[in-house]
Amino acid sequence: MSTIENTIIHGDCISILEKQLKQNNGEPFIDLVFADPPFNIGYSYDKYKDNLDYDNYVSWTNDWMTACTAALKDNGSFWIAIGDEYAAEIKITARKLGLTMRNWIIWYYTFGQNTKAKFSRSHTHIFYFAKNDKSLTFNDLEVRVPSARQTTYADKRADGRGKIPDDTWIIRPQAIPDAFLDSEDTWHIPRVCGTFKERKGFHGCQMPEKLLGRIIKVASNPEDLVFDPFSGSGTTVAVAKTLNRRYLATDISENYVQQGLARLESTQNIDLTDTVAYNPPGVQTPIRKRKTKKTKTAPTTSLFDNEE
Numbered sequence: 001m002s003t004i005e006n007t008i009i010h011g012d013c014i015s016i017l018e019k020q021l022k023q024n025n026g027e028p029f030i031d032l033v034f035a036d037p038p039f040n041i042g043y044s045y046d047k048y049k050d051n052l053d054y055d056n057y058v059s060w061t062n063d064w065m066t067a068c069t070a071a072l073k074d075n076g077s078f079w080i081a082i083g084d085e086y087a088a089e090i091k092i093t094a095r096k097l098g099l100t101m102r103n104w105i106i107w108y109y110t111f112g113q114n115t116k117a118k119f120s121r122s123h124t125h126i127f128y129f130a131k132n133d134k135s136l137t138f139n140d141l142e143v144r145v146p147s148a149r150q151t152t153y154a155d156k157r158a159d160g161r162g163k164i165p166d167d168t169w170i171i172r173p174q175a176i177p178d179a180f181l182d183s184e185d186t187w188h189i190p191r192v193c194g195t196f197k198e199r200k201g202f203h204g205c206q207m208p209e210k211l212l213g214r215i216i217k218v219a220s221n222p223e224d225l226v227f228d229p230f231s232g233s234g235t236t237v238a239v240a241k242t243l244n245r246r247y248l249a250t251d252i253s254e255n256y257v258q259q260g261l262a263r264l265e266s267t268q269n270i271d272l273t274d275t276v277a278y279n280p281p282g283v284q285t286p287i288r289k290r291k292t293k294k295t296k297t298a299p300t301t302s303l304f305d306n307e308e
Contacts, residue, residue, distance in 0.1 A: 013229035031224035046253035099129040142217040234260030
């Protein structure tokens, strides 16, 4: 196999993938794709103009998604972060490419942009697609979290390994913090803001390392190849390196590529521990025991006994 790996390549992801696929005799070589493309909302990038007309943006989206799908192994998965404006188009394009949507995840974040004429946005859509829904990598033990059966109800029927995160929406998590849990697929992870230590500074749209950690851990294995077509700040490859994955990324900005390579060079071991971590077999999950007291059993009555 002659595929380049463990680096960031300067250039267009479509042509680079086509070249790598040809060098690999047409054999797909990517185990996991994570893409955080420009949202086409007028954001200021180094080289890319983020204000294409609708048809051009959708056509370009189809082109890069097609290239990624062609290079993705049959048991691989394709994750895409996108804003509200083009979420529907991403889903339709994926269906045309034969991908199966396994989850439509809402990443809820704090420090959303403040608005005065509409509701402030504090989320990003993350699509999780599979090339073959019957054969794919999904390491559930890597992302399991303690369940309410364990932590609240001390239920002996609970799976001691924890549970896979749910599909749950919470309207205002600040008002009900006990209900907004890491076990739900509305992921509450702060954006990487300017004052955060994690912030690298050379790219305005930086994904949190723990968010990429969760995706890479569940959807790939050590030594698998993780690909990011829009490297940007280099978070995907830095996390992949920490998790002992092979990695490859592309970007049309030479500046972003050089900065990303420098970040890779300095990357050692990133702390990717989830807020609520899975306890390996043999480690007892702490259980909050409920106090109970004996009471006399009240006679059974109907809800309608007091109606006139």
